[in-house]
Amino acid sequence: xxxxxxxxxxxxxxxxxxxxxxxxxxxxxxxxxxxxxxxxxxxxxxxxxxxxxxxxxxxxxxxxxxxxxxxxxxxxxxxxxxxxxxxxxxxxxxxxxxxxxxxxxxxxxxxxxxxxxxxxxxxxxxxxxxxxxxxxxxxxxxxxxxxxxxxxxxxxxxxxxxxxxxxxxxxxxxxxxxxxxxxxxxxxxxxxxxxxxxxxxxxxxxxxxxxxxxxxxxxxxxxxxxxxxxxxxxxxxxxxxxxxxxxxxxxxxxxxxxxxxxxxxxxxxxxxxxxxxxxxxxxxxxxxxxxxxxxxxxxxxxxxxxxxxxxxxxxxxxxxxxxxxxxxx
Amino acid sequence: xxxxxxxxxxxxxxxxxxxxxxxxxxxxxxxxxxxxxxxxxxxxxxxxxxxxxxxxxxxxxxxxxxxxxxxxxxxxxxxxxxxxxxxxxxxxxxxxxxxxxxxxxxxxxxxxxxxxxxxxxxxxxxxxxxxxxxxxxxxxxxxxxxxxxxxxxxxxxxxxxxxxxxxxxxxxxxxxxxxxxxxxxxxxxxxxxxxxxxxxxxxxxxxxxxxxxxxxxxxxxxxxxxxxxxxxxxxxxxxxxxxxxxxxxxxxxxxxxxxxxxxxxxxxxxxxxxxxxxxxxxxxxxxxxxxxxxxxxxxxxxxxxxxxxxxxxxxxxxxxxxxxxxxxxxxxxxxxxxxxxxxxxxxxxxxxxxxxxxxx
Numbered sequence: 001x002x003x004x005x006x007x008x009x010x011x012x013x014x015x016x017x018x019x020x021x022x023x024x025x026x027x028x029x030x031x032x033x034x035x036x037x038x039x040x041x042x043x044x045x046x047x048x049x050x051x052x053x054x055x056x057x058x059x060x061x062x063x064x065x066x067x068x069x070x071x072x073x074x075x076x077x078x079x080x081x082x083x084x085x086x087x088x089x090x091x092x093x094x095x096x097x098x099x100x101x102x103x104x105x106x107x108x109x110x111x112x113x114x115x116x117x118x119x120x121x122x123x124x125x126x127x128x129x130x131x132x133x134x135x136x137x138x139x140x141x142x143x144x145x146x147x148x149x150x151x152x153x154x155x156x157x158x159x160x161x162x163x164x165x166x167x168x169x170x171x172x173x174x175x176x177x178x179x180x181x182x183x184x185x186x187x188x189x190x191x192x193x194x195x196x197x198x199x200x201x202x203x204x205x206x207x208x209x210x211x212x213x214x215x216x217x218x219x220x221x222x223x224x225x226x227x228x229x230x231x232x233x234x235x236x237x238x239x240x241x242x243x244x245x246x247x248x249x250x251x252x253x254x255x256x257x258x259x260x261x262x263x264x265x266x267x268x269x270x271x272x273x274x275x276x277x278x279x280x281x282x283x284x285x286x287x288x289x290x291x292x293x294x295x296x297x298x299x300x301x302x303x304x305x306x307x308x309x310x311x312x313x314x315x316x317x318x319x320x321x322x323x324x325x326x327x328x329x
Numbered sequence: 330x331x332x333x334x335x336x337x338x339x340x341x342x343x344x345x346x347x348x349x350x351x352x353x354x355x356x357x358x359x360x361x362x363x364x365x366x367x368x369x370x371x372x373x374x375x376x377x378x379x380x381x382x383x384x385x386x387x388x389x390x391x392x393x394x395x396x397x398x399x400x401x402x403x404x405x406x407x408x409x410x411x412x413x414x415x416x417x418x419x420x421x422x423x424x425x426x427x428x429x430x431x432x433x434x435x436x437x438x439x440x441x442x443x444x445x446x447x448x449x450x451x452x453x454x455x456x457x458x459x460x461x462x463x464x465x466x467x468x469x470x471x472x473x474x475x476x477x478x479x480x481x482x483x484x485x486x487x488x489x490x491x492x493x494x495x496x497x498x499x500x501x502x503x504x505x506x507x508x509x510x511x512x513x514x515x516x517x518x519x520x521x522x523x524x525x526x527x528x529x530x531x532x533x534x535x536x537x538x539x540x541x542x543x544x545x546x547x548x549x550x551x552x553x554x555x556x557x558x559x560x561x562x563x564x565x566x567x568x569x570x571x572x573x574x575x576x577x578x579x580x581x582x583x584x585x586x587x588x589x590x591x592x593x594x595x596x597x598x599x600x601x602x603x604x605x606x607x608x609x610x611x612x613x614x615x616x617x618x619x620x621x622x623x624x625x626x627x628x629x630x631x632x633x634x635x636x637x638x639x640x641x642x643x644x645x646x647x648x649x650x651x652x653x654x655x656x657x658x659x660x661x662x663x664x665x666x667x668x669x670x671x672x673x674x675x676x677x678x679x680x681x682x683x684x685x686x687x688x689x
Contacts, residue, residue, distance in 0.1 A: 045480040049492030052555070056495065058523060059507045073520045075510075110345035114352040121356045125363050126389040133386030137379055145387070152398045154675050156616050158638050158664040162657070163401035172400070188340040189352065198397020201390060230382050231367035259500030261619040265639070273343055278502045278619075285505060285623050300506035304499050311498030315491065319563055 063089060063297035070294050089298035103295070105302050108277040112258055114189050115276055119196035120253040124246055126197070127204030132234050134205070135212040136220055146209060153202040161266040164195045168267070189274045192267045196257050204249055207321070211245040212238065248321035251314050258307050277303045363389075408661035412437040414652025433652020441662035451663065453630065454637035457546045458670075461617055461633060465553045466610040470603065472554065473561020478591060480562075481569055490566060494559035501556075501619030508552045509624070512538035545631030549620050557613070561606045568602035569595060601685050608678045615670050634670075638663040 062075040064085040069078070078085065091097050093105045133139075134146045168191040172180040185191045215238070223233050264276045272280075281303050284296055311318060339351050366385060373381040413433045420428035445451045476493060480486045496504065513522030514537050525535040538548045572595055580590040596603070618635035621627060627636055638660045645656020 039484075041479055041483040042485055045476075045483050045489040046485055048476060048479075049489040052493045052559070053495065054523070055507045055511050055555070056499070059510055062510055071520060074523060074526060076523070107345055110348050114348040117349075117352045118355045118359065122359055123393075125359060126393060129363065129366070129386045130390035133383045137383040137386065139380055139383045142383070149390070149394065152394060154612075154671055155398050155402060156635075156664065156667050156671060158616065158618075158635055158667050159405045160398055160401040162642060162660070162664075163404045164397055166404075167396055167400070172396075184337065184340075189348065190340060190355070193355070194393075195397065198393045201393055201397070205390065229371040230386070231369075231371035234386075235367055255498060259503075261500070261502055261622065262635075262639070265622075273341075278500050281500075281502045281506065282619075282623050285502070285509065286625060296506055297510065300503050304503040307498045307500070308495070311495070312491075315494070319567075322560070322564065323567055 059297050060301060063301045067294035089295045090302070093295060093299055093302055105277065105280060105299060107272075108275060108280040109302070109306075111189070111274055112276040112278075115192050115196070115264075115274075116254055116257045118189075118193045119200075119257045120250050122193060122197040123200040123204045123253065124249055127201055127208050127249075128239070128242060128246070129234070130201075130205050131208035131212050132230070132238060134209055136233075136238075137230065146205075149202050149205045151202075153206070157199060157262055160199065161195060161263060164198065165191070165266055165269075168194065187269075187271060187274070192264060192274065192276075195263050195267045196253075196260070199263070200253055200256070204253075207245055207249055208242065211242065215241055244317075244320070247314075248317045251310060251318045252321040254310060255307050255318070405661045405664055408653060408658050409441050409665045410437055410439075411435060411658060412440070412652070413655040413658050429652075431652070437658070441658050442666070444659055445662050445666060450627070450632060451634075451637050451641075454627075454632040454634050454663075455666070457630075457632060458615060458617075458634045460546050461550055461553070461614045462611055462670075464547075465550050465557065465614045466607050468550075469554045469557035469610050470561050470565075470607045472558040473606065474565050474596075474603065476558065476562045477566035477569055478595070481566065490559075490562055493562050496556045497559050499556070502623050504552055504556060505620055505623035508548075508555075512548060514538075540629045542630040545624075545626050545629045549617075549624060549626060549631060552620055553614060553617065557610045561610065564602055564606050565599065568599040572598045601681065604678060604681045608674045611674050612671055615667060615674075634663055634667050638667070 058075045061078050062070060064087070065075065065078055066084060066086050066088065069084050088097075092103050095101070095106075096104050130149070134142050167180075168185045169182060171178055171182045185194060219237065220233055223237055228236075258276075259278065260276070261278045261282060264279050268274045268276075268279065270279070281300055284299055339347065339354070342348050342351055366389070370382050370385050373385070411433065412431070412435050414429055415431040415433065416428045417430050422428045446455075477490075480489045483489075499507070511522045511524050513520070514525065515521035515535060521529075521535055524538070528536060536544075538544070541548075576594050576598065577590050580594045585593065616635045617633050618639065621631060621633050621636040622639070624631070626632065627640060632640075641656045641663065642660035643656075645654040645660070
């Protein structure tokens with residue numbers, strides 16, 4: 001059943017292996033074919049690409065325009081008088097102006113960072129351990145356990161989030177019997193880590209299971225014969241091999257957690273001390289009818305700049321992650 | 330007893346460095362626990378060693394899955410079928426006088442679902458969610474397929490695809506700001522946005538997009554398509570490159586034109602990927618929350634199930650009592666409806682996979 005499952009997923013991505021150990025996805029059959037040289041196709045492709053980018057570029061330009069300009073005309077007129085562009089709003093939203101840091105977004109950027117580091121690392125480690133046992137230790141029922149974990153991917157966050165919050169606040173109970181007392185995570189970023197770690201696990205196990213299944217059996221059997229234990233094999237042989245899949249998952253999870261609003265809203269309860277940047281931007285949008293709306297473009301740009309950089313510099317890994325498994329909570 | 334006061338104050342740190350250093354500390358502590366677990370695994374008793382080792386490898390995942398997914402499915406299902414705690418109105422709780430007239434938690438049949446299907450706002454949210462799921466996945470997939478085909482093997486293909494893919498890195502909240510600017514009305518709060526300018530050229534504008542009751546949902550769907558089309562392009566483009574060149578060459582030799590070759594050779598060959606893309610976007614769309622929340626679209630006839638679920642839950646106040654509030658139970662019912670709507674898509678995908686396998 002395990003191999004069966006894996007093969008299905010390979011089929012699903014049009015015959016591209018989920019995690020080619022070395023080769024990047026571009027090197028499939030199609031590449032061998034000659035490039036089309038039609039200048040029209042190139043032009044159409046670029047025009048659509050540019051059209052798609054205009055909204056984001058517009059926001060970027062708008063973020064440098066003072067309120068008077070924003071009210072007077074659209075961002076595309078900025079090219080006519082570039083002298084009016086200002087860094088004022090970026091200053092207000094980061095280091096502050098004249099010592100007034102009340103509108104700084106940096107605390108929320110810090111919150112997002114504090115959320116995303118463990119929220120990416122924990123499911124990665126836990127999933128690698130689980131996938132190792134499911135692939136390399138022979139025990140009854142392991143295929144069923146893998147299928148169960150895989151199937152849990154379909155559970156919507158709407159079903160899962162509120163009960164996780166209840167667990168964080170009051171522990172687990174059946175009737176009047178307390179099974180697990182509250183763990184003290186309430187009101188801390190720990191609550192958000194826990195939720196993200198749990199929700200990411202099915203995808204993470206699935207990706208690592210696929211990858212580990214492709215590692216040659218001889219490698220591990222040789223280590224076993226040399227007297228190595230499973231713990232040692234995991235640490236010394238499997239972890240170094242896992243690097244590409246760990247990178248793919250880390251980027252995927254980073255973008256997912258950084259951009260998340262729903263889990264943050266439910267688990268933080270709106271506490272600004274642990275709210276990620278998305279919650280702050282969401283609140284700013286709600287408050288733009290009053291003063292301060294002119295800062296919104298700069299604020300939004302501050303919130304998307306880090307994922308944009310990560311995405312543009314590491315796109316290849318991200319695409320691999322997408323191709324390997326694209327069904328997520 | 331170990332004094333954990335320092336840990337508590339570190340976990341509740343309010344300064345930026347306090348928070349980030351706590352996150353790094355937690356990450357290091359997690360790695361230490363994993364290291365310890367591996368040491369324990371290596372020292373497992375020889376009798377039944379493999380079984381014990383497998384158990385220990387799986388233990389952390391099992392704990393997280395039970396807390397985060399298996400337990401919640403059970404508790405949300407039960408919650409959607411049970412009654413809420415009822416308190417007497419205007420009652421002041423005293424030590425020997427409880428205000429709770431019914432503890433709740435007893436079987437309610439389909440009462441919470443019945444409420445969901447008769448409550449006006451929730452009905453509207455259901456209808457809107459269906460609009461989302463009918464329009465967004467098909468349009469995004471078709472645009473993605475068309476674009477992946479057009480850019481295939483042209484010069485600057487990588488750049489063109491990257492530009493369309495870029496919105497995938499942007500949060501829905503960020504996208505809401507970007508498109509809020511595009512849709513802007515001419516008003517004291519800012520000059521009109523690009524969309525209204527273009528509509529003005531053809532004599533249709535300006536339209537008050539996000540607050541127009543009849544059309545709110547559609548303008549938000551445009552944003553979803555803007556984001557998802559790039560996802561579709563990347564996956565479908567990879568699939569198109571996987572189609573053997575001999576197939577399309579053979580079609581050409583047989584006299585097929587570009588459209589026929591696309592329709593009869595390429596599309597059938599990448600059908601499994603088309604279905605994966607379509608199903609994935611459908612599931613994302615079914616759960617659309619952030620865009621509706623950011624635009625406050627529920628105030629303008631644009632509510633969706635996921636947003637309605639959150640609103641109902643949030644309004645009721647967070648209750649930890651045994652019975653839970655009415656909002657708790659009703660939001661559970663809405664969550665279960667979303668879950669039920671996801672299932673047909675999964676079945677569709679699994680059936681397609683099985684058929685593809687059988688066809689070989």
